[in-house]
Amino acid sequence: MIKEIIVVEGKSDTVAIKRAVEADTIETNGSAIGEDVLRRIALANERRGIIIFTDPDHAGERIRKIVARHAPGCKHAFLPQEKALYKGDIGIENASPEAIRTALSELRTESVDEAGEVSFEDLMEAGLIVHPDASNRRLIIGKLLGIGYANGKQFFKRCTSFQITKTEFIAAYRKMEEQLEGEIR
Template sequence: MIREIIVVEGKSDTVAVKRAVEADTIETNGSAVGEEVLRRIELAMERRGVIIFTDPDHAGERIRKIVARRVPGCKHAFLPQEKAMYKGDIGIENASPEAIRQALSELRTEETSGTGDITWEDLMEAGLIIHPDAANRRLEMGKLLGIGYANGKQFFKRCTSFRISREEFAEALRTMEQGQE
């Protein structure tokens, strides 16, 4: 049984999570996260802790930001888009139990004080911003680092808030570049 309560978008996501692990969920019922749902998530955080596990798409990222801003200290689980895809539809509900278990085993926690080791210049040198293939490179690095896909600014924010170390970053970059040869 997972101790924390997992925040998902809807009923289908709850069904998929419960197929993979024994856990309780709170459903946001889409991207218009209401005040009542946010209060339930705050209570869950106080009593058991919270894992945010939203779809790897724009709406899921919007929900993740809303919840994380309102309820600091949440853990984050990220599912790569290709593991959440079925017939053009992206969502947790499309993922295999194995993919869900893997995402939940690689949790990240945001730090609200201090910053990580990664600089904006590191992202430029790694070709993650201002590079013809930057979006694809961020997609691959996001998978390797377990922080999901994001645009350049958001990727930098995740590197700092999740305190990605220089060593971790360099190892992921080496792995990515070896895979592209």
């Protein structure tokens, strides 16, 4: 049984989570998160802790931000889009139990003080910002770091709030470069 309560978007996500692990969930009912739900999430975070596990799409990111604002120090699980895709639909409900367990085993904890070591300049030098292939590069390195895909500004914020160290960042950067080299060959 997972100690924390997993915050998901809807009932189908709860069913998928329960197929994969024994856990309690709170459903946000999509992006129209009501104050009652936010209060339950805040209480759950105080008492047991929460894991935010939303769909890897724009709406899921919006929900993740709203919930994280109401639950400082919460944990995050990220699922790559290709693991959540079925017939053009992206969602946690489409993921295999194994993919869900993997995402839950690679949790990231958001730092309340947002201290981190990776600088904005590091992202520029790594070609993650202001680069013709920046979006694809962020997609790859986001998977490697376990923080998911995000635009440049949000990616930097994630590196900071999840306290990605320079060592972690450099290791992921090297793997990304190897992967990109392999694609060119």
